[in-house]
Amino acid sequence: GQSLEQPSEVTAVEGAIVQINCTYQTSGFYGLSWYQQHDGGAPTFLSYNALDGLEETGRFSSFLSRSDSYGYLLLQELQMKDSASYFCAVREGRSSGAGSYQLTFGKGTKLSVIP
Amino acid sequence: DAMVIQNPRYQVTQFGKPVTLSCSQTLNHNVMYWYQQKSSQAPKLLFHYYDKDFNNEADTPDNFQSRRPNTSFCFLDIRSPGLGDAAMYLCATSRVGGGRAYEQYFGPGTRLTVT
Numbered sequence: 086g087q088s089l090e091q092p093s094e095v096t097a098v099e100g101a102i103v104q105i106n107c108t109y110q111t112s113g114f115y116g117l118s119w120y121q122q123h124d125g126g127a128p129t130f131l132s133y134n135a136l137d138g139l140e141e142t143g144r145f146s147s148f149l150s151r152s153d154s155y156g157y158l159l160l161q162e163l164q165m166k167d168s169a170s171y172f173c174a175v176r177e178g179r180s181s182g183a184g185s186y187q188l189t190f191g192k193g194t195k196l197s198v199i200p
Numbered sequence: 201d202a203m204v205i206q207n208p209r210y211q212v213t214q215f216g217k218p219v220t221l222s223c224s225q226t227l228n229h230n231v232m233y234w235y236q237q238k239s240s241q242a243p244k245l246l247f248h249y250y251d252k253d254f255n256n257e258a259d260t261p262d263n264f265q266s267r268r269p270n271t272s273f274c275f276l277d278i279r280s281p282g283l284g285d286a287a288m289y290l291c292a293t294s295r296v297g298g299g300r301a302y303e304q305y306f307g308p309g310t311r312l313t314v315t
Protein backbone atom coordinates (compact mmCIF):
# COMPACT_ATOMS: atom_id res chain seq x y z
CA GLY A 86 0.00 0.00 0.00
CA GLN A 87 0.86 3.62 0.02
CA SER A 88 1.02 6.21 2.78
CA LEU A 89 1.86 9.89 2.72
CA GLU A 90 2.59 12.12 5.68
CA GLN A 91 2.39 15.89 5.68
CA PRO A 92 1.74 18.37 8.48
CA SER A 93 -1.93 19.11 9.03
CA GLU A 94 -1.53 22.86 9.54
CA VAL A 95 1.08 25.55 8.98
CA THR A 96 0.86 29.27 9.72
CA ALA A 97 3.18 31.84 8.18
CA VAL A 98 3.43 35.60 7.84
CA GLU A 99 2.73 37.47 4.63
CA GLY A 100 5.94 38.02 2.69
CA ALA A 101 7.76 35.15 4.38
CA ILE A 102 8.86 31.76 3.07
CA VAL A 103 7.21 28.50 4.09
CA GLN A 104 8.12 24.88 3.42
CA ILE A 105 5.57 22.08 3.45
CA ASN A 106 7.09 18.63 3.79
CA CYS A 107 5.80 15.32 2.51
CA THR A 108 7.16 11.88 3.24
CA TYR A 109 5.84 8.83 1.48
CA GLN A 110 5.94 5.07 1.55
CA THR A 111 4.99 3.28 -1.61
CA SER A 112 5.86 0.05 -3.35
CA GLY A 113 6.64 1.55 -6.73
CA PHE A 114 7.29 5.27 -6.64
CA TYR A 115 7.33 7.14 -9.95
CA GLY A 116 6.75 10.80 -9.12
CA LEU A 117 5.39 13.34 -6.65
CA SER A 118 2.83 16.03 -7.44
CA TRP A 119 1.58 19.02 -5.49
CA TYR A 120 -1.93 20.46 -5.66
CA GLN A 121 -3.46 23.58 -4.13
CA GLN A 122 -7.06 23.69 -2.98
CA HIS A 123 -8.82 26.79 -1.68
CA ASP A 124 -11.78 26.30 0.66
CA GLY A 125 -14.75 25.11 -1.36
CA GLY A 126 -12.70 25.01 -4.55
CA ALA A 127 -11.19 22.42 -6.83
CA PRO A 128 -7.64 21.16 -6.46
CA THR A 129 -5.31 22.76 -8.98
CA PHE A 130 -2.01 21.36 -10.16
CA LEU A 131 1.13 23.14 -8.94
CA SER A 132 4.15 21.00 -9.74
CA TYR A 133 5.54 17.55 -10.39
CA ASN A 134 8.90 15.94 -9.61
CA ALA A 135 10.02 12.64 -11.03
CA LEU A 136 13.74 13.16 -10.53
CA ASP A 137 15.75 14.33 -7.55
CA GLY A 138 16.19 18.05 -7.22
CA LEU A 139 14.37 21.31 -7.28
CA GLU A 140 11.73 22.45 -9.75
CA GLU A 141 10.91 26.15 -9.74
CA THR A 142 7.74 27.78 -11.00
CA GLY A 143 7.55 31.44 -10.06
CA ARG A 144 7.12 31.82 -6.31
CA PHE A 145 6.62 28.09 -5.86
CA SER A 146 9.33 25.44 -5.89
CA SER A 147 9.14 21.72 -5.29
CA PHE A 148 11.92 19.39 -4.23
CA LEU A 149 12.27 15.63 -4.32
CA SER A 150 14.73 13.19 -2.78
CA ARG A 151 13.90 9.69 -3.97
CA SER A 152 16.46 8.06 -1.68
CA ASP A 153 14.84 9.70 1.36
CA SER A 154 11.25 9.22 0.13
CA TYR A 155 10.78 12.89 0.83
CA GLY A 156 9.68 16.00 -0.92
CA TYR A 157 8.67 19.52 -0.09
CA LEU A 158 6.83 22.48 -1.51
CA LEU A 159 8.44 25.86 -0.96
CA LEU A 160 6.34 29.01 -1.19
CA GLN A 161 8.19 32.31 -1.30
CA GLU A 162 6.96 35.88 -0.86
CA LEU A 163 3.79 34.61 0.71
CA GLN A 164 0.56 36.38 -0.16
CA MET A 165 -2.78 36.25 1.61
CA LYS A 166 -4.23 34.44 -1.41
CA ASP A 167 -1.83 31.55 -0.76
CA SER A 168 -3.98 30.56 2.22
CA ALA A 169 -5.25 27.17 1.10
CA SER A 170 -4.72 23.45 1.57
CA TYR A 171 -1.75 21.88 -0.16
CA PHE A 172 -1.74 18.19 -1.06
CA CYS A 173 1.17 16.04 -2.06
CA ALA A 174 0.24 13.10 -4.27
CA VAL A 175 2.23 10.06 -5.26
CA ARG A 176 2.26 8.63 -8.75
CA GLU A 177 3.25 4.97 -8.84
CA GLY A 178 4.99 3.11 -11.60
CA ARG A 179 3.41 0.36 -13.64
CA SER A 180 4.82 -3.04 -14.48
CA SER A 181 5.47 -1.78 -18.00
CA GLY A 182 7.89 0.76 -16.58
CA ALA A 183 5.68 3.72 -17.39
CA GLY A 184 4.08 5.88 -14.78
CA SER A 185 0.57 5.25 -13.59
CA TYR A 186 -1.97 7.95 -14.33
CA GLN A 187 -3.57 7.44 -10.93
CA LEU A 188 -2.59 9.52 -7.92
CA THR A 189 -2.79 8.84 -4.20
CA PHE A 190 -3.21 12.03 -2.22
CA GLY A 191 -1.93 12.93 1.23
CA LYS A 192 -4.32 14.39 3.78
CA GLY A 193 -3.27 17.92 2.99
CA THR A 194 -1.63 20.79 4.83
CA LYS A 195 -3.79 23.79 5.64
CA LEU A 196 -1.67 26.91 5.20
CA SER A 197 -2.82 30.10 6.89
CA VAL A 198 -1.06 33.29 5.86
CA ILE A 199 -1.39 36.07 8.42
CA PRO A 200 -0.63 39.78 8.01
CA ASP B 201 -11.71 28.08 -22.09
CA ALA B 202 -11.26 24.34 -21.91
CA MET B 203 -12.52 23.06 -18.63
CA VAL B 204 -14.13 20.44 -16.43
CA ILE B 205 -17.74 21.18 -15.50
CA GLN B 206 -19.77 19.55 -12.78
CA ASN B 207 -23.49 19.77 -12.26
CA PRO B 208 -25.10 20.45 -9.97
CA ARG B 209 -22.74 22.27 -7.62
CA TYR B 210 -24.92 21.42 -4.64
CA GLN B 211 -27.19 18.41 -4.39
CA VAL B 212 -29.48 17.44 -1.55
CA THR B 213 -30.96 13.96 -1.54
CA GLN B 214 -32.84 11.85 0.92
CA PHE B 215 -31.47 8.79 2.63
CA GLY B 216 -31.81 5.88 0.21
CA LYS B 217 -32.96 7.97 -2.77
CA PRO B 218 -30.81 7.42 -5.88
CA VAL B 219 -28.85 10.40 -7.11
CA THR B 220 -26.75 11.08 -10.20
CA LEU B 221 -23.93 13.58 -10.44
CA SER B 222 -22.62 14.66 -13.81
CA CYS B 223 -19.29 15.78 -15.19
CA SER B 224 -18.37 17.06 -18.61
CA GLN B 225 -15.07 18.15 -20.10
CA THR B 226 -13.98 20.15 -23.10
CA LEU B 227 -10.31 19.14 -22.80
CA ASN B 228 -10.71 15.97 -24.87
CA HIS B 229 -8.81 14.05 -22.21
CA ASN B 230 -8.91 10.27 -22.37
CA VAL B 231 -9.03 9.61 -18.63
CA MET B 232 -11.80 10.73 -16.29
CA TYR B 233 -11.79 10.20 -12.53
CA TRP B 234 -14.28 10.41 -9.69
CA TYR B 235 -13.04 11.30 -6.22
CA GLN B 236 -14.84 11.56 -2.91
CA GLN B 237 -13.54 14.19 -0.51
CA LYS B 238 -14.79 14.61 3.05
CA SER B 239 -14.05 17.64 5.16
CA SER B 240 -10.33 18.16 5.84
CA GLN B 241 -9.45 14.87 4.16
CA ALA B 242 -7.60 13.83 1.04
CA PRO B 243 -9.51 13.23 -2.18
CA LYS B 244 -10.19 9.48 -2.35
CA LEU B 245 -10.30 7.89 -5.78
CA LEU B 246 -13.52 5.95 -6.36
CA PHE B 247 -12.98 4.86 -9.98
CA HIS B 248 -11.74 6.06 -13.31
CA TYR B 249 -12.25 5.52 -17.00
CA TYR B 250 -9.41 5.19 -19.47
CA ASP B 251 -11.36 5.80 -22.67
CA LYS B 252 -14.19 3.29 -22.29
CA ASP B 253 -12.35 1.00 -19.88
CA PHE B 254 -13.79 1.21 -16.39
CA ASN B 255 -11.46 0.78 -13.41
CA ASN B 256 -12.94 0.39 -9.95
CA GLU B 257 -10.91 0.93 -6.78
CA ALA B 258 -10.98 -2.16 -4.57
CA ASP B 259 -12.56 -0.37 -1.62
CA THR B 260 -15.22 1.56 -3.52
CA PRO B 261 -18.63 0.48 -2.21
CA ASP B 262 -21.00 -1.27 -4.61
CA ASN B 263 -23.44 1.54 -3.93
CA PHE B 264 -21.36 3.70 -6.29
CA GLN B 265 -21.56 3.20 -10.04
CA SER B 266 -20.32 5.18 -13.00
CA ARG B 267 -21.09 5.62 -16.67
CA ARG B 268 -19.14 7.24 -19.45
CA PRO B 269 -21.33 7.38 -22.55
CA ASN B 270 -18.75 9.33 -24.57
CA THR B 271 -15.41 11.09 -24.22
CA SER B 272 -16.91 14.28 -22.85
CA PHE B 273 -19.32 13.03 -20.21
CA CYS B 274 -19.08 10.92 -17.08
CA PHE B 275 -21.72 10.22 -14.45
CA LEU B 276 -21.59 9.09 -10.86
CA ASP B 277 -24.63 7.17 -9.64
CA ILE B 278 -25.19 6.57 -5.95
CA ARG B 279 -27.88 3.94 -5.76
CA SER B 280 -28.87 4.23 -2.11
CA PRO B 281 -27.14 7.16 -0.45
CA GLY B 282 -26.41 6.85 3.23
CA LEU B 283 -25.53 9.60 5.67
CA GLY B 284 -21.88 8.60 5.33
CA ASP B 285 -21.94 9.42 1.63
CA ALA B 286 -22.33 13.13 2.30
CA ALA B 287 -19.18 14.64 0.83
CA MET B 288 -17.73 16.70 -1.98
CA TYR B 289 -17.50 14.69 -5.20
CA LEU B 290 -14.76 15.78 -7.54
CA CYS B 291 -14.44 14.90 -11.18
CA ALA B 292 -11.02 15.14 -12.78
CA THR B 293 -9.45 14.46 -16.16
CA SER B 294 -6.00 13.82 -17.52
CA ARG B 295 -4.43 13.09 -20.87
CA VAL B 296 -2.42 9.91 -21.06
CA GLY B 297 0.00 9.83 -23.95
CA GLY B 298 0.75 13.52 -24.06
CA GLY B 299 3.65 13.43 -21.62
CA ARG B 300 1.76 15.08 -18.76
CA ALA B 301 -0.32 12.18 -17.50
CA TYR B 302 0.53 13.23 -13.95
CA GLU B 303 -1.42 16.50 -14.30
CA GLN B 304 -5.07 16.17 -13.40
CA TYR B 305 -7.63 18.87 -14.07
CA PHE B 306 -10.40 19.06 -11.52
CA GLY B 307 -13.93 20.32 -11.76
CA PRO B 308 -15.38 22.56 -9.04
CA GLY B 309 -17.07 19.61 -7.34
CA THR B 310 -20.59 18.71 -6.29
CA ARG B 311 -21.34 18.96 -2.60
CA LEU B 312 -23.78 16.20 -1.69
CA THR B 313 -25.96 16.45 1.38
CA VAL B 314 -27.97 13.44 2.53
CA THR B 315 -30.96 14.11 4.76
